[in-house]
Amino acid sequence: MASFNPLARILEDNKLSGPNYVDWKRNLTIVLRAAKVYYVLTTVAPKVPDDNATNEEKGKYNKWLEDDDMAKCYILASMTNVLQHQHQGLPTATDMMANIKEMFGEQNRTARFITMKSLVSTKMVEGTPVREHMLKMMGFLNELDVLGAFFDAESQIDIILASLPQPFDTFVLNYNMNKLEVTLSELLNMLQSAEDLLKRNRKSAFVVEGNVPKAPKSKGKGNKKKGMGSKKHTPKVVKNKGGFKKKKSQGNDGCFHCGKTGHWKRNCRSYLESLKKGKPSEGIQGN
Known part of the structure:
Protein backbone atom coordinates (compact mmCIF):
# COMPACT_ATOMS: atom_id res chain seq x y z
CA MET A 1 0.00 0.00 0.00
CA ARG A 112 -3.93 16.32 -30.34
CA PHE A 113 -4.14 18.68 -33.32
CA ILE A 114 -2.52 21.54 -31.41
CA THR A 115 0.28 19.31 -30.12
CA MET A 116 0.87 17.77 -33.55
CA LYS A 117 1.09 21.23 -35.11
CA SER A 118 3.60 22.31 -32.46
CA LEU A 119 5.70 19.20 -33.05
CA VAL A 120 6.04 19.55 -36.83
CA SER A 121 6.50 23.34 -36.78
CA THR A 122 9.13 23.50 -34.05
CA LYS A 123 12.64 24.13 -35.42
CA MET A 124 15.78 24.42 -33.35
CA VAL A 125 17.20 27.94 -33.41
CA GLU A 126 20.90 27.86 -34.25
CA GLY A 127 22.96 28.65 -31.17
CA THR A 128 20.46 27.36 -28.61
CA PRO A 129 21.40 24.24 -26.56
CA VAL A 130 20.43 21.05 -28.35
CA ARG A 131 19.44 19.46 -25.03
CA GLU A 132 16.64 21.99 -24.51
CA HIS A 133 15.36 21.41 -28.03
CA MET A 134 15.43 17.63 -27.64
CA LEU A 135 13.54 17.70 -24.33
CA LYS A 136 10.92 19.95 -25.89
CA MET A 137 10.43 17.61 -28.86
CA MET A 138 10.32 14.55 -26.59
CA GLY A 139 7.64 16.30 -24.53
CA PHE A 140 5.50 16.77 -27.66
CA LEU A 141 5.93 13.11 -28.60
CA ASN A 142 4.95 11.93 -25.12
CA GLU A 143 1.92 14.21 -25.18
CA LEU A 144 0.81 12.80 -28.52
CA ASP A 145 1.27 9.28 -27.23
CA VAL A 146 -1.05 10.05 -24.34
CA LEU A 147 -3.57 11.61 -26.73
CA GLY A 148 -3.60 8.51 -28.92
CA ALA A 149 -1.33 9.59 -31.80
CA PHE A 150 1.17 6.82 -32.51
CA PHE A 151 4.64 7.31 -34.01
CA ASP A 152 7.05 4.41 -34.32
CA ALA A 153 10.62 4.84 -33.08
CA GLU A 154 12.06 5.52 -36.55
CA SER A 155 9.46 8.20 -37.32
CA GLN A 156 10.16 9.95 -34.03
CA ILE A 157 13.88 10.11 -34.85
CA ASP A 158 13.16 11.42 -38.35
CA ILE A 159 10.95 14.21 -37.00
CA ILE A 160 13.64 15.33 -34.56
CA LEU A 161 16.47 15.18 -37.12
CA ALA A 162 14.39 17.24 -39.56
CA SER A 163 14.03 19.97 -36.92
CA LEU A 164 17.79 20.52 -36.51
CA PRO A 165 19.54 23.59 -38.01
CA GLN A 166 22.12 23.62 -40.82
CA PRO A 167 25.28 23.02 -38.67
CA PHE A 168 23.94 19.52 -37.86
CA ASP A 169 23.58 18.54 -41.54
CA THR A 170 26.75 16.44 -41.43
CA PHE A 171 25.52 14.62 -38.32
CA VAL A 172 22.17 13.85 -39.98
CA LEU A 173 23.91 12.66 -43.15
CA ASN A 174 26.20 10.30 -41.22
CA TYR A 175 23.28 9.01 -39.15
CA ASN A 176 21.26 8.09 -42.23
CA MET A 177 24.22 6.67 -44.17
CA ASN A 178 25.18 4.38 -41.27
CA LYS A 179 21.51 3.37 -40.78
CA LEU A 180 21.71 3.80 -37.03
CA GLU A 181 18.88 2.75 -34.71
CA VAL A 182 18.89 4.47 -31.33
CA THR A 183 16.46 5.52 -28.63
CA LEU A 184 15.54 9.13 -28.01
CA SER A 185 17.81 9.20 -24.95
CA GLU A 186 20.73 7.84 -26.98
CA LEU A 187 20.04 10.39 -29.72
CA LEU A 188 20.13 13.14 -27.11
CA ASN A 189 23.61 12.06 -25.97
CA MET A 190 24.84 11.82 -29.58
CA LEU A 191 23.57 15.30 -30.42
CA GLN A 192 25.22 16.77 -27.34
CA SER A 193 28.56 15.24 -28.42
CA ALA A 194 28.08 16.65 -31.93
CA GLU A 195 27.27 20.05 -30.45
CA ASP A 196 30.49 20.03 -28.39
CA LEU A 197 32.50 19.15 -31.51
CA LEU A 198 30.90 21.99 -33.46
CA LYS A 199 31.78 24.44 -30.70
CA ARG A 200 35.44 23.30 -30.64
CA ASN A 201 35.70 23.56 -34.42
CA ARG A 202 34.27 27.09 -34.41
CA LYS A 203 36.68 28.12 -31.65
CA SER A 204 39.69 26.68 -33.52
CA ALA A 205 38.67 28.41 -36.72
CA PHE A 206 38.37 31.70 -34.87
CA VAL A 207 41.85 31.36 -33.33
CA VAL A 208 43.49 30.51 -36.65
CA GLU A 209 41.73 33.35 -38.42
CA GLY A 210 42.74 35.80 -35.69
CA ASN A 211 46.45 34.94 -36.04
CA VAL A 212 46.70 35.51 -39.78
CA PRO A 213 49.08 38.48 -40.37
CA LYS A 214 47.55 41.33 -42.26
CA ALA A 215 49.22 42.57 -45.43
CA PRO A 216 50.62 46.13 -45.18
CA LYS A 217 48.54 48.73 -46.88
CA SER A 218 50.16 50.30 -49.93
CA LYS A 219 50.41 54.10 -49.86
CA GLY A 220 50.43 54.43 -53.62
CA LYS A 221 50.80 52.57 -56.88
CA GLY A 222 54.47 51.66 -57.20
CA ASN A 223 57.48 53.50 -55.80
CA LYS A 224 57.67 56.29 -58.33
CA LYS A 225 59.96 59.19 -57.72
CA LYS A 226 58.56 62.62 -57.75
CA GLY A 227 59.51 64.79 -60.69
CA MET A 228 60.29 62.52 -63.65
CA GLY A 229 57.52 60.01 -63.03
CA SER A 230 56.73 57.45 -65.67
CA LYS A 231 56.36 59.97 -68.48
CA LYS A 232 59.35 60.82 -70.66
CA HIS A 233 60.64 64.34 -70.58
CA THR A 234 60.09 65.94 -73.96
CA PRO A 235 61.89 69.23 -74.59
CA LYS A 236 59.73 72.01 -75.91
CA VAL A 237 60.09 72.94 -79.56
CA VAL A 238 60.43 76.65 -80.03
CA LYS A 239 59.03 77.94 -83.27
CA ASN A 240 59.94 81.17 -84.93
CA LYS A 241 57.34 83.87 -84.61
CA GLY A 242 57.31 84.29 -88.35
CA GLY A 243 56.02 80.80 -88.87
CA PHE A 244 58.76 79.65 -91.32
CA LYS A 245 61.98 77.69 -91.09
CA LYS A 246 65.29 79.33 -91.55
CA LYS A 247 67.27 78.27 -94.58
CA LYS A 248 70.89 77.71 -93.95
CA SER A 249 72.95 80.25 -95.88
CA GLN A 250 76.04 79.23 -97.75
CA GLY A 251 78.25 82.10 -96.68
CA ASN A 252 78.32 85.46 -95.05
CA ASP A 253 77.46 87.15 -98.38
CA GLY A 254 74.45 85.03 -99.17
CA CYS A 255 71.01 86.56 -99.80
CA PHE A 256 68.64 86.22 -96.90
CA HIS A 257 65.62 86.34 -99.29
CA CYS A 258 66.32 83.76 -101.94
CA GLY A 259 69.29 82.01 -100.28
CA LYS A 260 71.57 82.36 -103.26
CA THR A 261 75.11 83.65 -103.03
CA GLY A 262 76.67 86.55 -104.83
CA HIS A 263 74.30 89.27 -103.68
CA TRP A 264 72.54 90.57 -100.64
CA LYS A 265 68.86 90.88 -99.97
CA ARG A 266 68.70 94.57 -100.81
CA ASN A 267 70.09 93.77 -104.29
CA CYS A 268 67.96 90.63 -104.83
CA ARG A 269 65.77 90.85 -107.95
CA SER A 270 63.22 88.60 -106.52
CA TYR A 271 62.94 90.74 -103.41
CA LEU A 272 62.70 93.97 -105.40
CA GLU A 273 59.99 92.55 -107.70
CA SER A 274 57.94 91.52 -104.71
CA LEU A 275 58.13 95.00 -103.32
CA LYS A 276 56.88 96.46 -106.61
CA LYS A 277 53.93 94.08 -106.68
CA GLY A 278 53.07 94.93 -103.06
CA LYS A 279 53.53 91.34 -101.78
CA PRO A 280 55.17 90.72 -98.42
CA SER A 281 58.51 89.04 -98.45
CA GLU A 282 58.51 85.33 -97.86
CA GLY A 283 62.21 85.02 -97.56
CA ILE A 284 64.52 85.03 -94.58
CA GLN A 285 64.51 88.30 -92.70
CA GLY A 286 67.85 90.02 -92.41
CA ASN A 287 70.43 91.94 -94.52
Whole structure:
Protein backbone atom coordinates (compact mmCIF):
# COMPACT_ATOMS: atom_id res chain seq x y z
CA MET A 1 0.00 0.00 0.00
CA ALA A 2 2.97 2.29 0.50
CA SER A 3 3.48 2.49 -3.25
CA PHE A 4 -0.23 3.18 -3.80
CA ASN A 5 -0.46 6.37 -1.78
CA PRO A 6 1.63 8.65 -4.04
CA LEU A 7 -0.24 7.45 -7.10
CA ALA A 8 -3.60 7.86 -5.40
CA ARG A 9 -2.63 11.40 -4.48
CA ILE A 10 -1.97 12.23 -8.14
CA LEU A 11 -5.42 10.96 -9.11
CA GLU A 12 -7.12 12.70 -6.19
CA ASP A 13 -5.65 16.05 -7.24
CA ASN A 14 -6.60 15.57 -10.91
CA LYS A 15 -10.05 13.99 -10.91
CA LEU A 16 -11.95 13.86 -14.20
CA SER A 17 -14.74 16.41 -14.25
CA GLY A 18 -15.20 16.89 -18.01
CA PRO A 19 -13.35 20.02 -19.18
CA ASN A 20 -10.04 18.69 -17.78
CA TYR A 21 -10.16 15.49 -19.83
CA VAL A 22 -6.76 15.98 -21.53
CA ASP A 23 -4.90 16.71 -18.28
CA TRP A 24 -6.72 13.87 -16.53
CA LYS A 25 -5.75 11.37 -19.20
CA ARG A 26 -2.13 12.47 -19.03
CA ASN A 27 -1.96 11.96 -15.27
CA LEU A 28 -3.86 8.67 -15.43
CA THR A 29 -1.37 7.35 -17.98
CA ILE A 30 1.50 8.23 -15.63
CA VAL A 31 -0.15 6.38 -12.78
CA LEU A 32 -1.02 3.26 -14.80
CA ARG A 33 2.51 3.03 -16.17
CA ALA A 34 4.00 3.46 -12.72
CA ALA A 35 1.78 0.64 -11.50
CA LYS A 36 2.83 -1.44 -14.54
CA VAL A 37 -0.75 -2.08 -15.64
CA TYR A 38 -0.98 0.32 -18.59
CA TYR A 39 -0.46 -2.57 -21.02
CA VAL A 40 -4.06 -3.76 -20.48
CA LEU A 41 -5.21 -0.70 -22.44
CA THR A 42 -2.93 -1.40 -25.40
CA THR A 43 -3.10 -5.17 -25.74
CA VAL A 44 -5.90 -7.55 -26.65
CA ALA A 45 -7.36 -9.46 -23.73
CA PRO A 46 -6.24 -13.10 -23.72
CA LYS A 47 -8.75 -15.83 -24.43
CA VAL A 48 -10.33 -17.66 -21.52
CA PRO A 49 -8.29 -20.84 -21.08
CA ASP A 50 -10.11 -24.12 -21.53
CA ASP A 51 -9.68 -27.32 -19.53
CA ASN A 52 -6.74 -28.40 -21.69
CA ALA A 53 -4.79 -25.12 -21.21
CA THR A 54 -1.38 -25.28 -19.58
CA ASN A 55 -0.62 -23.81 -16.20
CA GLU A 56 1.43 -21.09 -17.91
CA GLU A 57 -1.52 -20.04 -20.08
CA LYS A 58 -3.82 -20.03 -17.06
CA GLY A 59 -1.28 -17.97 -15.11
CA LYS A 60 -1.00 -15.33 -17.87
CA TYR A 61 -4.77 -15.03 -18.07
CA ASN A 62 -5.18 -14.65 -14.30
CA LYS A 63 -2.37 -12.06 -14.24
CA TRP A 64 -4.10 -10.04 -16.96
CA LEU A 65 -7.41 -10.12 -15.03
CA GLU A 66 -5.70 -8.87 -11.88
CA ASP A 67 -3.95 -6.04 -13.72
CA ASP A 68 -7.14 -5.07 -15.53
CA ASP A 69 -9.01 -4.88 -12.21
CA MET A 70 -6.23 -2.70 -10.83
CA ALA A 71 -6.44 -0.37 -13.85
CA LYS A 72 -10.24 -0.09 -13.44
CA CYS A 73 -9.77 0.87 -9.79
CA TYR A 74 -7.34 3.62 -10.73
CA ILE A 75 -9.70 4.92 -13.40
CA LEU A 76 -12.74 4.94 -11.11
CA ALA A 77 -10.76 6.53 -8.30
CA SER A 78 -9.82 9.41 -10.61
CA MET A 79 -13.44 10.36 -11.45
CA THR A 80 -16.14 12.36 -9.84
CA ASN A 81 -18.93 10.44 -8.15
CA VAL A 82 -21.36 10.96 -11.05
CA LEU A 83 -18.88 9.56 -13.61
CA GLN A 84 -18.04 6.64 -11.29
CA HIS A 85 -21.67 5.49 -11.28
CA GLN A 86 -21.74 5.69 -15.12
CA HIS A 87 -18.65 3.49 -15.59
CA GLN A 88 -18.39 1.07 -12.68
CA GLY A 89 -20.49 -1.59 -14.44
CA LEU A 90 -18.25 -1.83 -17.54
CA PRO A 91 -16.32 -5.13 -17.81
CA THR A 92 -12.79 -3.94 -18.64
CA ALA A 93 -10.57 -0.88 -18.32
CA THR A 94 -10.50 -0.63 -22.11
CA ASP A 95 -14.29 -0.35 -22.19
CA MET A 96 -14.16 2.41 -19.57
CA MET A 97 -11.61 4.43 -21.53
CA ALA A 98 -13.57 4.00 -24.76
CA ASN A 99 -16.74 5.32 -23.13
CA ILE A 100 -14.91 8.26 -21.56
CA LYS A 101 -13.36 9.10 -24.93
CA GLU A 102 -16.81 9.09 -26.52
CA MET A 103 -18.00 11.58 -23.92
CA PHE A 104 -15.02 13.96 -23.94
CA GLY A 105 -13.10 12.92 -27.05
CA GLU A 106 -13.59 16.26 -28.80
CA GLN A 107 -11.23 17.87 -26.33
CA ASN A 108 -8.75 15.08 -27.02
CA ARG A 109 -8.95 15.68 -30.77
CA THR A 110 -8.37 19.42 -30.42
CA ALA A 111 -5.47 18.91 -28.02
CA ARG A 112 -3.93 16.32 -30.34
CA PHE A 113 -4.14 18.68 -33.32
CA ILE A 114 -2.52 21.54 -31.41
CA THR A 115 0.28 19.31 -30.12
CA MET A 116 0.87 17.77 -33.55
CA LYS A 117 1.09 21.23 -35.11
CA SER A 118 3.60 22.31 -32.46
CA LEU A 119 5.70 19.20 -33.05
CA VAL A 120 6.04 19.55 -36.83
CA SER A 121 6.50 23.34 -36.78
CA THR A 122 9.13 23.50 -34.05
CA LYS A 123 12.64 24.13 -35.42
CA MET A 124 15.78 24.42 -33.35
CA VAL A 125 17.20 27.94 -33.41
CA GLU A 126 20.90 27.86 -34.25
CA GLY A 127 22.96 28.65 -31.17
CA THR A 128 20.46 27.36 -28.61
CA PRO A 129 21.40 24.24 -26.56
CA VAL A 130 20.43 21.05 -28.35
CA ARG A 131 19.44 19.46 -25.03
CA GLU A 132 16.64 21.99 -24.51
CA HIS A 133 15.36 21.41 -28.03
CA MET A 134 15.43 17.63 -27.64
CA LEU A 135 13.54 17.70 -24.33
CA LYS A 136 10.92 19.95 -25.89
CA MET A 137 10.43 17.61 -28.86
CA MET A 138 10.32 14.55 -26.59
CA GLY A 139 7.64 16.30 -24.53
CA PHE A 140 5.50 16.77 -27.66
CA LEU A 141 5.93 13.11 -28.60
CA ASN A 142 4.95 11.93 -25.12
CA GLU A 143 1.92 14.21 -25.18
CA LEU A 144 0.81 12.80 -28.52
CA ASP A 145 1.27 9.28 -27.23
CA VAL A 146 -1.05 10.05 -24.34
CA LEU A 147 -3.57 11.61 -26.73
CA GLY A 148 -3.60 8.51 -28.92
CA ALA A 149 -1.33 9.59 -31.80
CA PHE A 150 1.17 6.82 -32.51
CA PHE A 151 4.64 7.31 -34.01
CA ASP A 152 7.05 4.41 -34.32
CA ALA A 153 10.62 4.84 -33.08
CA GLU A 154 12.06 5.52 -36.55
CA SER A 155 9.46 8.20 -37.32
CA GLN A 156 10.16 9.95 -34.03
CA ILE A 157 13.88 10.11 -34.85
CA ASP A 158 13.16 11.42 -38.35
CA ILE A 159 10.95 14.21 -37.00
CA ILE A 160 13.64 15.33 -34.56
CA LEU A 161 16.47 15.18 -37.12
CA ALA A 162 14.39 17.24 -39.56
CA SER A 163 14.03 19.97 -36.92
CA LEU A 164 17.79 20.52 -36.51
CA PRO A 165 19.54 23.59 -38.01
CA GLN A 166 22.12 23.62 -40.82
CA PRO A 167 25.28 23.02 -38.67
CA PHE A 168 23.94 19.52 -37.86
CA ASP A 169 23.58 18.54 -41.54
CA THR A 170 26.75 16.44 -41.43
CA PHE A 171 25.52 14.62 -38.32
CA VAL A 172 22.17 13.85 -39.98
CA LEU A 173 23.91 12.66 -43.15
CA ASN A 174 26.20 10.30 -41.22
CA TYR A 175 23.28 9.01 -39.15
CA ASN A 176 21.26 8.09 -42.23
CA MET A 177 24.22 6.67 -44.17
CA ASN A 178 25.18 4.38 -41.27
CA LYS A 179 21.51 3.37 -40.78
CA LEU A 180 21.71 3.80 -37.03
CA GLU A 181 18.88 2.75 -34.71
CA VAL A 182 18.89 4.47 -31.33
CA THR A 183 16.46 5.52 -28.63
CA LEU A 184 15.54 9.13 -28.01
CA SER A 185 17.81 9.20 -24.95
CA GLU A 186 20.73 7.84 -26.98
CA LEU A 187 20.04 10.39 -29.72
CA LEU A 188 20.13 13.14 -27.11
CA ASN A 189 23.61 12.06 -25.97
CA MET A 190 24.84 11.82 -29.58
CA LEU A 191 23.57 15.30 -30.42
CA GLN A 192 25.22 16.77 -27.34
CA SER A 193 28.56 15.24 -28.42
CA ALA A 194 28.08 16.65 -31.93
CA GLU A 195 27.27 20.05 -30.45
CA ASP A 196 30.49 20.03 -28.39
CA LEU A 197 32.50 19.15 -31.51
CA LEU A 198 30.90 21.99 -33.46
CA LYS A 199 31.78 24.44 -30.70
CA ARG A 200 35.44 23.30 -30.64
CA ASN A 201 35.70 23.56 -34.42
CA ARG A 202 34.27 27.09 -34.41
CA LYS A 203 36.68 28.12 -31.65
CA SER A 204 39.69 26.68 -33.52
CA ALA A 205 38.67 28.41 -36.72
CA PHE A 206 38.37 31.70 -34.87
CA VAL A 207 41.85 31.36 -33.33
CA VAL A 208 43.49 30.51 -36.65
CA GLU A 209 41.73 33.35 -38.42
CA GLY A 210 42.74 35.80 -35.69
CA ASN A 211 46.45 34.94 -36.04
CA VAL A 212 46.70 35.51 -39.78
CA PRO A 213 49.08 38.48 -40.37
CA LYS A 214 47.55 41.33 -42.26
CA ALA A 215 49.22 42.57 -45.43
CA PRO A 216 50.62 46.13 -45.18
CA LYS A 217 48.54 48.73 -46.88
CA SER A 218 50.16 50.30 -49.93
CA LYS A 219 50.41 54.10 -49.86
CA GLY A 220 50.43 54.43 -53.62
CA LYS A 221 50.80 52.57 -56.88
CA GLY A 222 54.47 51.66 -57.20
CA ASN A 223 57.48 53.50 -55.80
CA LYS A 224 57.67 56.29 -58.33
CA LYS A 225 59.96 59.19 -57.72
CA LYS A 226 58.56 62.62 -57.75
CA GLY A 227 59.51 64.79 -60.69
CA MET A 228 60.29 62.52 -63.65
CA GLY A 229 57.52 60.01 -63.03
CA SER A 230 56.73 57.45 -65.67
CA LYS A 231 56.36 59.97 -68.48
CA LYS A 232 59.35 60.82 -70.66
CA HIS A 233 60.64 64.34 -70.58
CA THR A 234 60.09 65.94 -73.96
CA PRO A 235 61.89 69.23 -74.59
CA LYS A 236 59.73 72.01 -75.91
CA VAL A 237 60.09 72.94 -79.56
CA VAL A 238 60.43 76.65 -80.03
CA LYS A 239 59.03 77.94 -83.27
CA ASN A 240 59.94 81.17 -84.93
CA LYS A 241 57.34 83.87 -84.61
CA GLY A 242 57.31 84.29 -88.35
CA GLY A 243 56.02 80.80 -88.87
CA PHE A 244 58.76 79.65 -91.32
CA LYS A 245 61.98 77.69 -91.09
CA LYS A 246 65.29 79.33 -91.55
CA LYS A 247 67.27 78.27 -94.58
CA LYS A 248 70.89 77.71 -93.95
CA SER A 249 72.95 80.25 -95.88
CA GLN A 250 76.04 79.23 -97.75
CA GLY A 251 78.25 82.10 -96.68
CA ASN A 252 78.32 85.46 -95.05
CA ASP A 253 77.46 87.15 -98.38
CA GLY A 254 74.45 85.03 -99.17
CA CYS A 255 71.01 86.56 -99.80
CA PHE A 256 68.64 86.22 -96.90
CA HIS A 257 65.62 86.34 -99.29
CA CYS A 258 66.32 83.76 -101.94
CA GLY A 259 69.29 82.01 -100.28
CA LYS A 260 71.57 82.36 -103.26
CA THR A 261 75.11 83.65 -103.03
CA GLY A 262 76.67 86.55 -104.83
CA HIS A 263 74.30 89.27 -103.68
CA TRP A 264 72.54 90.57 -100.64
CA LYS A 265 68.86 90.88 -99.97
CA ARG A 266 68.70 94.57 -100.81
CA ASN A 267 70.09 93.77 -104.29
CA CYS A 268 67.96 90.63 -104.83
CA ARG A 269 65.77 90.85 -107.95
CA SER A 270 63.22 88.60 -106.52
CA TYR A 271 62.94 90.74 -103.41
CA LEU A 272 62.70 93.97 -105.40
CA GLU A 273 59.99 92.55 -107.70
CA SER A 274 57.94 91.52 -104.71
CA LEU A 275 58.13 95.00 -103.32
CA LYS A 276 56.88 96.46 -106.61
CA LYS A 277 53.93 94.08 -106.68
CA GLY A 278 53.07 94.93 -103.06
CA LYS A 279 53.53 91.34 -101.78
CA PRO A 280 55.17 90.72 -98.42
CA SER A 281 58.51 89.04 -98.45
CA GLU A 282 58.51 85.33 -97.86
CA GLY A 283 62.21 85.02 -97.56
CA ILE A 284 64.52 85.03 -94.58
CA GLN A 285 64.51 88.30 -92.70
CA GLY A 286 67.85 90.02 -92.41
CA ASN A 287 70.43 91.94 -94.52
